[in-house]
């Protein structure tokens with residue numbers, strides 16, 4: 001398993017490769033980010049960004065989603081996978097924002113997780129990116145990269161990945177580390193064809209050594 005020192009070394013390399021890594025979901029405020037992250041489950045950021053400008057024009061507030069017929073929300077997001085469930089979650093989430101949070105997106109991970117359609121990953125992304133709360137959201141890229149580099153064992157659960165990263169990375173670097181690992185996974189250590197032969201982390205990567 002990669003030590004804390006080696007983990008930070010790996011993250012430094014990712015930082016040099018992707019110094020400007022940041023969230024790629026287009027949004028203008030915490031509410032839009034929350035809806036975009038709900039839509040992005042098992043969908044690409046690119047596909048979400050294609051529909052959100054028109055979506056937020058049509059439904060600019062929690063009230064607009066809460067009052068809209070479910071079918072109308074479904075119709076507006078039908079190009080996104082799992083659109084029926086997501087429409088239900090978005091409407092439910094907006095109703096709860098109005099009833100429990102005065103129409104504002106709550107700022108803590110615990111409160112965010114009370115919203116329909118908002119799991120730990122979504123809550124961490126919104127808390128970290130919209131409010132600067134230290135958080136490491138573990139998505140498919142963060143999980144894959146952590147396992148390939150053996151920052152965690154291959155059988156680790158998503159929660160174990162998050163806990164291991166929180167232990168090995170200083171709190172003030174959690175949010176940036178999350179973005180850098182996503183970029184590293186999305187553009188370099190790809191799921192099907194990781195670029196091992198040109199990878200600056202090959203020297204400490206257990207998985208990479210078995211692939212070349």
Ligand code: SF4
Nearest residue numbers: 189194196199205208
């Ligand atoms: S060596 Fe390959 S598997 Fe390891 S981090 Fe680099 S690209 Fe990913």
